Amino acid sequence: MTFEAVARVQGHFDRLSTRGLAGRFYRRLFETAPHLRPLFPPELSVLEGHFEEMLASVISQLGRMTAVDATLRELGARHLRYGAQPQHYPLVRDVLLQALEEQSAGDWSDAIARDWRLAIAAIMAPMLRGAAVETAEAAQA
DSSP states (O other): OOHHHHHHHHHHHHHSOOTTHHHHHHHHHHHHOGGGGGGSOSOOHHHHHHHHHHHHHHHHTGGGGGGTHHHHHHHHHHHHHHTOOTTHHHHHHHHHHHHHHHHTTTOOOHHHHHHHHHHHHHHHHHHHHHHHHHHHHHHHO
């Protein structure tokens, strides 16, 4: 990502009211992919808080992804243990983009969507690496 794209995503995130973003995201996810619902706990409020905190933390470090690389790799490994598969990631990306657009209350454009897509890809990459390492280690056990 370019410095400008990082700045646009961070600026957009700062302007965004994230209250309710995770709830919107999970509702959208389960509407789009009901087969994923069993991978999640029945009560989502704690998970929603974790989601919003992690997103805020990662977006704040977006220009310095090495600072959160280990955390994201562990998150990817943990998601694999919960049942998430690599093929779920593009769907989750698309649902998150929809939720962000809906939450933006008009502060959305093709450029912001493109920048967010790049940001989510930058977040997904270490998560997928962590899941791959977890898979390899399980295969060796």
